[in-house]
Amino acid sequence: MTTTRRATEARLEEYGRRARREALTYLDGDVDAEHLRDPAADYLLRPGKTLRPALCLSTCGAFGGEVDRALPTAAALELFHTAFLVHDDVEDDSDLRRGLPTLHRRYGQAVAVNTGDALIVFGLAALDDNRRVLGRRLAARLVGEFQFMARHTVEGQAMELGWQRGGRLDLTPDDYLDLIMKKTCWYTTVLPLRAGALIGGHRPDTALVRFGFFLGAAFQIRDDVLNLTGGARYGKEILGDIREGKRTLMLIHLLTVARRAERQRLERFLRLPPGQRTAAMVEDVAGMMHAHGSIGFAEEFGRGIARSASMAFEEAFGHLPDSPEKRFIADLADYMVERDR
Amino acid sequence: MIRPERLAGDVQVYGALSAASVVARYAAKVEEAMAAVAEEESAAIAAMTLLARQALRPLGGLRRPERLVLPAAAPGGIGVGSLWLHLPGPPAEAPVELTGSDLASGAGAVIPASAVRFSPRPVETVPAGSRQEIRISVEVPAGQPAGRYHGWVFASACPESPLAVVQPVAEEKR
Numbered sequence: 001m002t003t004t005r006r007a008t009e010a011r012l013e014e015y016g017r018r019a020r021r022e023a024l025t026y027l028d029g030d031v032d033a034e035h036l037r038d039p040a041a042d043y044l045l046r047p048g049k050t051l052r053p054a055l056c057l058s059t060c061g062a063f064g065g066e067v068d069r070a071l072p073t074a075a076a077l078e079l080f081h082t083a084f085l086v087h088d089d090v091e092d093d094s095d096l097r098r099g100l101p102t103l104h105r106r107y108g109q110a111v112a113v114n115t116g117d118a119l120i121v122f123g124l125a126a127l128d129d130n131r132r133v134l135g136r137r138l139a140a141r142l143v144g145e146f147q148f149m150a151r152h153t154v155e156g157q158a159m160e161l162g163w164q165r166g167g168r169l170d171l172t173p174d175d176y177l178d179l180i181m182k183k184t185c186w187y188t189t190v191l192p193l194r195a196g197a198l199i200g201g202h203r204p205d206t207a208l209v210r211f212g213f214f215l216g217a218a219f220q221i222r223d224d225v226l227n228l229t230g231g232a233r234y235g236k237e238i239l240g241d242i243r244e245g246k247r248t249l250m251l252i253h254l255l256t257v258a259r260r261a262e263r264q265r266l267e268r269f270l271r272l273p274p275g276q277r278t279a280a281m282v283e284d285v286a287g288m289m290h291a292h293g294s295i296g297f298a299e300e301f302g303r304g305i306a307r308s309a310s311m312a313f314e315e316a317f318g319h320l321p322d323s324p325e326k327r328f329i330a331d332l333a334d335y336m337v338e339r340d341r
Numbered sequence: 342m343i344r345p346e347r348l349a350g351d352v353q354v355y356g357a358l359s360a361a362s363v364v365a366r367y368a369a370k371v372e373e374a375m376a377a378v379a380e381e382e383s384a385a386i387a388a389m390t391l392l393a394r395q396a397l398r399p400l401g402g403l404r405r406p407e408r409l410v411l412p413a414a415a416p417g418g419i420g421v422g423s424l425w426l427h428l429p430g431p432p433a434e435a436p437v438e439l440t441g442s443d444l445a446s447g448a449g450a451v452i453p454a455s456a457v458r459f460s461p462r463p464v465e466t467v468p469a470g471s472r473q474e475i476r477i478s479v480e481v482p483a484g485q486p487a488g489r490y491h492g493w494v495f496a497s498a499c500p501e502s503p504l505a506v507v508q509p510v511a512e513e514k515r
């Protein structure tokens with residue numbers, strides 16, 4: 001592991017610790033520990049990347065803002081993200097999250113769904129605290145930013161479910177990028193950057209959207225690749241995306257290049273309900289992806305976007321004075337593509 | 342035969358160009374959404390209310406005019422905000438027409454009334470018990486001196502109760 005990468009991970013952890021500590025304060029109060037507080041704290045206490053609060057806090061600092069003033073927003077980002085993870089795991093019926101059983105495996109589906117709802121409520125409380133910390137105007141603007149994010153995130157999730165249920169096989173890389181802009185990138189990178197800039201006193205511009213999307217897309221493509229190739233540090237089920245029939249770049253590429261007999265096999269596989277897809281079938285699809293260079297295609301596609309992210313960083317942050325926060329954000333683009341968890 | 346490194350480079354360019362087109366679409370969407378948020382903020386902060394004639398009757402008279410401060414605009418730019426037409430009583434008998442006056446600064450400079458626009462115009466129907474958002478825009482002429490420009494908005498339904506409007510004009514960028 002390089003020094004830069006170690007430093008990036010250390011700084012991510014530091015930002016993450018602060019944001020999670022803040023997020024956990026919104027779980028306090030007169031709540032049922034067994035059925036609400038404990039499950040709500042469960043994912044927050046597992047080691048994750050905490051990319052979203054880190055981006056928000058560091059962007060605020062890079063623009064010359066007081067980082068502590070961004071803490072409620074960073075906590076809200078982490079609480080919303082955690083809520084999405086809980087619900088996503090139920091929707092996908094996943095077994096593992098950050099190397100441990102998913103919330104619905106541990107507490108049952110009813111508690112998990114309610115916990116996801118509760119995490120959104122706690123996130124709203126964190127956003128409401130911005131009125132006290134940032135004033136009414138900026139707090140209202142941030143609520144607007146979160147609303148925009150939440151709407152696109154649920155639309156993206158619906159789009160993906162529709163693709164899987166509708167058996168869509170005619171998708172292109174452009175469709176995939178549109179999906180991940182909605183489903184992942186806005187809440188993972190674009191919103192944290194915009195919110196951090198606003199709290200730092202800067203009106204967010206297109207350069208931040210560009211940098212955020214390139215960074216988020218590189219992150220998501222890496223995540224998809226790790227689902228096929230991930231090692232011991234990868235905390236989710238290997239090949240889980242294939243089993244669920246997710247329309248990743250690799251699957252879209254494979255559908256284009258597979259030979260006729262392979263394509264027929266692939267189509268039969270995708271028509272099956274996820275529960276009827278056997279391990280051997282999943283391995284077969286993964287083997288086709290390796291054989292046809294689908295993974296290499298996705299890696300290079302993502303690498304091109306990550307390189308663009310480095311250029312977009314200059315556009316969005318190049319005019320700012322040097323600072324540890326600015327250097328951290330710059331290093332993230334490389335980290336996103338090379339990370340192994 | 343295509344060399345693998347050339348192919349990899351082409352895929353990278355494909356990724357970068359595809360991603361750039363997505364950004365262009367969504368950057369426009371968020372700007373539009375956040376402009377609406379800013380206008381609502383401005384409307385809430387100004388706490389302005391225009392009452393149509395039917396709204397005034399049950400209250401028994403005039404209300405003290407309130408003030409709408411539009412966001413600052415540079416010369417050549419546009420100040421945009423919202424005001425609300427409240428109609429708690431039965432519907433207005435005729436469409437409500439809004440009119441803006443000249444806006445004058447303390448130094449005597451004037452933005453002509455023709456620069457003040459409303460949308461929708463006229464307000465054809467406002468269902469009883471509801472409210473209608475009216476967008477107001479002030480086109481600041483190029484070369485307009487900086488300052489705070491004061492004027493009035495009149496509603497045909499209640500001309501005796503105008504709304505004070507302020508359009509701050511910023512220094513021209515050099």
